Amino acid sequence: MNGAAGVREARARGEADAAKARLMGTVQELKARLAPAKLASDAVQAAKDKSIVVADGTVNRAREKPAVVAGAAAATALVIARKPLFSALKNWRQKRKARKAQDKIDRQQAVNGEGI
Numbered sequence: 001m002n003g004a005a006g007v008r009e010a011r012a013r014g015e016a017d018a019a020k021a022r023l024m025g026t027v028q029e030l031k032a033r034l035a036p037a038k039l040a041s042d043a044v045q046a047a048k049d050k051s052i053v054v055a056d057g058t059v060n061r062a063r064e065k066p067a068v069v070a071g072a073a074a075a076t077a078l079v080i081a082r083k084p085l086f087s088a089l090k091n092w093r094q095k096r097k098a099r100k101a102q103d104k105i106d107r108q109q110a111v112n113g114e115g116i
Contacts, residue, residue, distance in 0.1 A: 032038065062069045078085070
């Protein structure tokens, strides 16, 4: 091997070593970016950021249209409390029906002259 060929070979080896070092650096960077803990952390942070944006927009819309918000809150409360409300309504109707029946009996007894 003559001097020029040796220089070219040494230069090629140097460039190959530099390329290998760059490649290894890139692999390490990708490993760090794609680590499960890092991905989970990024996802959590993105969800937090998005929820802040959504909450801010919701508050602004609520300030613009408070009646709509009140209606939605009332509808939600009715849905949540529907079983107790229906139960109370059923009891009220049964008591009302019983009172009407008793009133009818009392009127008939008064008409027939039966004392109370």
